[in-house]
Amino acid sequence: MKSSRTRRGAVIAAALTLALVGCSSGGDEPNIPAAPQGPVSPEWQAVIDAANDEGRVTWYSVSPPAAREALKEAFEAAYPEISVEIRAISGAEMDAALETEHDTGTPGADVVSAVNYAWADERSNADDWFAPITGPSFEHQDWVDSGYIVNGNMVMAPIGLVVIGWNTQLFPEQITGYEDLLDPRLKGGALGMIEPYAAVFSDWWSFIEEHHDADFLERMADQDPTFYPSAAVMNESIASGEIAVGGFATAVDLAQLKEDGAPVDFMVPDPAWTAQNLFYVPQSAGNPNAAQVFMDFFASPAGQAAVAEFGATPLKEVAPDTLGANTPIVLTTMEHVLDPNWTSEYEANWRTIFSR
Numbered sequence: 274m275k276s277s278r279t280r281r282g283a284v285i286a287a288a289l290t291l292a293l294v295g296c297s298s299g300g301d302e303p304n305i306p307a308a309p310q311g312p313v314s315p316e317w318q319a320v321i322d323a324a325n326d327e328g329r330v331t332w333y334s335v336s337p338p339a340a341r342e343a344l345k346e347a348f349e350a351a352y353p354e355i356s357v358e359i360r361a362i363s364g365a366e367m368d369a370a371l372e373t374e375h376d377t378g379t380p381g382a383d384v385v386s387a388v389n390y391a392w393a394d395e396r397s398n399a400d401d402w403f404a405p406i407t408g409p410s411f412e413h414q415d416w417v418d419s420g421y422i423v424n425g426n427m428v429m430a431p432i433g434l435v436v437i438g439w440n441t442q443l444f445p446e447q448i449t450g451y452e453d454l455l456d457p458r459l460k461g462g463a464l465g466m467i468e469p470y471a472a473v474f475s476d477w478w479s480f481i482e483e484h485h486d487a488d489f490l491e492r493m494a495d496q497d498p499t500f501y502p503s504a505a506v507m508n509e510s511i512a513s514g515e516i517a518v519g520g521f522a523t524a525v526d527l528a529q530l531k532e533d534g535a536p537v538d539f540m541v542p543d544p545a546w547t548a549q550n551l552f553y554v555p556q557s558a559g560n561p562n563a564a565q566v567f568m569d570f571f572a573s574p575a576g577q578a579a580v581a582e583f584g585a586t587p588l589k590e591v592a593p594d595t596l597g598a599n600t601p602i603v604l605t606t607m608e609h610v611l612d613p614n615w616t617s618e619y620e621a622n623w624r625t626i627f628s629r
Contacts (some may be wrong), residue, residue: 277573317409321333323562325354331361331561333367335383337433337549338505338527340580347579348570355563364471368392371555375402380559382568386430386550388473390610393551399422404554404561408569416572419587421549428572429549429594431604432584435477435504438511438522438539448540451485460496466509467521468500472610473548475619477521480546480603494627510538524596525583544601547584 308587313321330348334341337579338361345357360382362370368389385523387393396402403426416422421429436449443463448454454464469475481489501507508526512535527539552571554564570576577586578594585597592598609615 276457302387302522307468314409320407320562321352324352324560324566326339327560327563328355328384329560330355330357330567331381331560332357332384332386332567333362333370334359334386335362335364335367335388336386336580337523337525337583339525340432340583343525343582344571346582347575348567351570351575352566355566357567364389374555374557378557380557382555383558383560383564384552384554386552387549388550390472390551390607393427393553394611396574397427397553401556403427404556404564405559406568407565408572410569410576413572413588415587415589421587426553428552428568430552430571430580430584431547431597431602432525432581433548434524434537434541434545434547434584434602436522436524436527436541436545437518437520438508438537439518440511440514440536442517442536442539443514443517443524448518449487450540450542451481451520453490454518455496458516459498462497462499463517464496464498465501465510465516465519465521466493466498467504467507468502469620469623470502472613472616473605474521475616476605476609477546477622478623479606479609479619484544484603485542490623490626494629528583541596541600544603546603546605547597548605
């Protein structure tokens with residue numbers, strides 16, 4: 274490959290998306306109850322009681338760090354008798370762990386939020402992999418109409434927008450879109466981009482070509498950017514000043530870094546691209562009742578207000594207070610990420626362009 278730089282590190286992949294929604298900058302804190310409200314059926318109360326007895330949820334997650342911490346904090350405030358243990362785990366490692374837990378019956382993950390699309394799609398149709406989702410929050414008409422519930426046992430979640438981020442000390446100007454990434458001052462490593470070694474990253478590059486600039490790959494190759502394996506690593510590199518601008522950053526994590534005092538800012542492209550995590554409960558869960566209560570809280574207004582603030586949600590009462598309120602959002606194309614031929618051909622073309 275050309276002299277482009279590649280940064281190695283822990284990979285937290287972006288996630289799959291399946292539809293087109295609308296989005297814009299978030300407003301004030303939404304007036305959302307701290308826990309699901311309304312009458313609780315005796316059957317669901319029995320699940321809650323059993324969950325309190327179990328007392329914990331182990332969550333395998335590739336979700337954006339700030340989003341998962343926000344959901345954990347909100348859930349533990351609503352259900353103080355249940356603690357959440359988050360295990361940040363990469364895709365290949367997660368698949369192997371879930372296979373072992375399924376085959377041996379060894380408890381491990383109680384809840385999963387992952388981007389193992391083909392793996393999960395195949396197993397969601399089987400009877401012995403994922404538990405049916407039973408929480409009453411999923412009966413809300415907004416969820417029913419969203420198309421985000423798959424086979425009754427898996428939920429799509431567009432919880433984090435991919436944005437353009439920059440270090441305000443190194444690049445004090447306002448960035449307005451992907452065209453600004455072609456600024457000559459960003460040549461030679463000052464710009465960070467994602468390498469398309471995974472199907473979902475190839476889909477993001479394809480999104481820019483389709484919706485922003487058909488010649489973007491050729492023009493970007495001339496920039497000789499620094500390549501990163503994940504948005505998480507890129508976010509930290511923007512904050513530390515290792516790069517001035519990052520083209521594949523996550524709004525939720527940059528917002529947290531900014532709140533913590535880092536010299537960072539970001540803008541939401543129009544249209545923007547986002548990816549959905551796949552949430553599900555493995556049949557091998559050691560705390561199955563706590564897992565169902567966690568999933569139900571995730572789908573509730575309180576849970577969505579916590580986890581989707583910098584993404585999108587199907588809940589109409591929460592959506593105006595998310596970052597994705599008015600700006601069009603393009604979700605990852607299923608046909609791309611599930612087609613190995615498309616992926617291999619796109620990546621091969623990309624590498625040909627960037628090796629010139």
